Amino acid sequence: MNCIQRYKIRTIVVLLSLVVAASLFSSVAFMKDGLTKEGELSLKYAPDLTVQGISAGRQTFIETSYMDIIQGIGGVREVTQRIWGYGNVGNTLLVIIGIDLKNPGINQAQAYPIESGTFLNAQENGTVIIGKAVAEVLNAKVGNTIAVLSETNQAYQYQVAGIFNSESSIYNADMIVMNINDARVFFNFPVGKATDLNVYVSNVDPANYESLINSVARVISERPNVRVLTKNVLLDSQQTTYGARSGFFSIVWTVILIAVALIAFNQMVVVGHESRFEVGLLKSLGFSTSDVIQIRLIESATLGVIAGTIGITIGILYDIVLNAPVLSDFMIGWAVLYPTFSVPVYISAQTVFLTYAITIIPLLFATVIPSWLNATVDPDIAMRGART
Amino acid sequence: MIETKNITKIYNKGKKYQVEAVKDANVTAKNGEITVFVGPSGCGKTTLMSMIGQLLTPTEGKIMFDNEDVTSYSDGWKSVFRRKNIGLVFQHINLLPNLNALDNVLVPLLCHDVDLNEFREPALDLLSKLGLADRAYFSVEQLSGGQQQRVAVARSLITKPNIIVADEPLTFVDENSARKITDFLCNLKEEGKTILISTHDPNIARLADKTYTMKDGVIQ
Numbered sequence: 304m305n306c307i308q309r310y311k312i313r314t315i316v317v318l319l320s321l322v323v324a325a326s327l328f329s330s331v332a333f334m335k336d337g338l339t340k341e342g343e344l345s346l347k348y349a350p351d352l353t354v355q356g357i358s359a360g361r362q363t364f365i366e367t368s369y370m371d372i373i374q375g376i377g378g379v380r381e382v383t384q385r386i387w388g389y390g391n392v393g394n395t396l397l398v399i400i401g402i403d404l405k406n407p408g409i410n411q412a413q414a415y416p417i418e419s420g421t422f423l424n425a426q427e428n429g430t431v432i433i434g435k436a437v438a439e440v441l442n443a444k445v446g447n448t449i450a451v452l453s454e455t456n457q458a459y460q461y462q463v464a465g466i467f468n469s470e471s472s473i474y475n476a477d478m479i480v481m482n483i484n485d486a487r488v489f490f491n492f493p494v495g496k497a498t499d500l501n502v503y504v505s506n507v508d509p510a511n512y513e514s515l516i517n518s519v520a521r522v523i524s525e526r527p528n529v530r531v532l533t534k535n536v537l538l539d540s541q542q543t544t545y546g547a548r549s550g551f552f553s554i555v556w557t558v559i560l561i562a563v564a565l566i567a568f569n570q571m572v573v574v575g576h577e578s579r580f581e582v583g584l585l586k587s588l589g590f591s592t593s594d595v596i597q598i599r600l601i602e603s604a605t606l607g608v609i610a611g612t613i614g615i616t617i618g619i620l621y622d623i624v625l626n627a628p629v630l631s632d633f634m635i636g637w638a639v640l641y642p643t644f645s646v647p648v649y650i651s652a653q654t655v656f657l658t659y660a661i662t663i664i665p666l667l668f669a670t671v672i673p674s675w676l677n678a679t680v681d682p683d684i685a686m687r688g689a690r691t
Numbered sequence: 692m693i694e695t696k697n698i699t700k701i702y703n704k705g706k707k708y709q710v711e712a713v714k715d716a717n718v719t720a721k722n723g724e725i726t727v728f729v730g731p732s733g734c735g736k737t738t739l740m741s742m743i744g745q746l747l748t749p750t751e752g753k754i755m756f757d758n759e760d761v762t763s764y765s766d767g768w769k770s771v772f773r774r775k776n777i778g779l780v781f782q783h784i785n786l787l788p789n790l791n792a793l794d795n796v797l798v799p800l801l802c803h804d805v806d807l808n809e810f811r812e813p814a815l816d817l818l819s820k821l822g823l824a825d826r827a828y829f830s831v832e833q834l835s836g837g838q839q840q841r842v843a844v845a846r847s848l849i850t851k852p853n854i855i856v857a858d859e860p861l862t863f864v865d866e867n868s869a870r871k872i873t874d875f876l877c878n879l880k881e882e883g884k885t886i887l888i889s890t891h892d893p894n895i896a897r898l899a900d901k902t903y904t905m906k907d908g909v910i911q
Contacts, residue, residue, distance in 0.1 A: 586746075588779070589774025589777075589803075589850070590801070590802045591766075593767075594770075594802050679766070681748055682746045683738075683741040683747040686785070
């Protein structure tokens, strides 16, 4: 610690630079990891294939008559239809999902685990289940009635049958789930059309899953006016979006890191005058070159660990306690529609180690090289050079 | 015993401003003796002392310690040799400013595989013998030049070296400190240490068992 205290200004400048770089990097990386994980969770109960209708290259309704055709393809276990879109509750825009409860494809109660109340009943219309965060923002409880405004400005009343708490915070924050019949009425969808079709394949050996998915997707794609999306495509799409956004900050961070490395190296060269004297003195007192380098390594590693720890702590506090002001708007731009949506944060060991590597490794190089150069000359030359 | 055989030091050899600081110096320093080097400033005393102290590699010639040529030692072995055998006192004192007097005395032990706590008493004892018992925990800035040099003398002795190389140790030292340092060096001589001193000071020159006079890099 005496070594670190020796050059206070240099230490403070390097420490601050590293803390800024580490906190910016870690906060963005934690958000990116959180969004990636969120994407994976949101797709956990997604169908194996999502089939959409295409008209003039854009998504449109899909004919439900395709369901029988797809059902006839080898390897397909079940096909179900879904109607979804957006609706306003108060000033909040929420996703309205209509699921076919008579032909659900999977156990929907697992996808939307009910925390209070009950799940939707296939025999009942006019009831919904809502995400926990939605319930909080609407101050809605089980048994309450909520009014949802359609795009034709018509208000529909639904009774809250249950409140679900999904693993996915996106689901919890912006989703109202209802019977497909209610959704058809709400969106004014004609009979025989749906937003998309959800395809579930037969249980197969995981090793053969991809090839089955691809072969089913290929057969469906041969039909006119359809587009087939696999889980991987949806996940890639999400990760590309967030990856590109965090990539922007990676560039900013890289610039900062280079600046930090230059500052550290510059400080080492400038302070090298004194440092050179010290190296010469230590060697004259019997220290070997490796002893001197070891001292510098410990000094730099200590500084890097302190900077990394402070940076990571600031990154975590910024993301979790402050909910990442400014950065969160950029990282999850669409979420500004949902004021209660907290930026998902995932603190992975990989990101923590990477942040420490970022704060420690450049400093080690910047410190050890000048020290090594000073330590390889005769101690008398080192001390004279420092004094003159 | 230390012997130098025709040692020469040329700075910037082969370059425009080449300087031959020491030329063909032959020196013998016996155990239990004080060997003194005198001469005007710039005559090469410090360079010669640095070469003998293994701080500077001669351009030519050999340095023998107890008949062993240490000139050809590697950098690592020279460090080990210094660590075990040589205590250095510099003209410019060269203490570490962020440490107190006691810690400065203990610094050479950091590269020895020892428990520093075991050496606190011996270090305090050395400081006490040099008249600095009440200054042990003072920072370097709080000490006068003479006191700092006495700390440096204590530092050079904490590892109990056989050879003391002191380069103009009294240059920046007051009369009181000079007397304490010279008395101390006399005691070390009685202990059988090999002591080499470069100086302008006639008081130290009087202690010499053997004196070398230098001029323009050459021993007269």
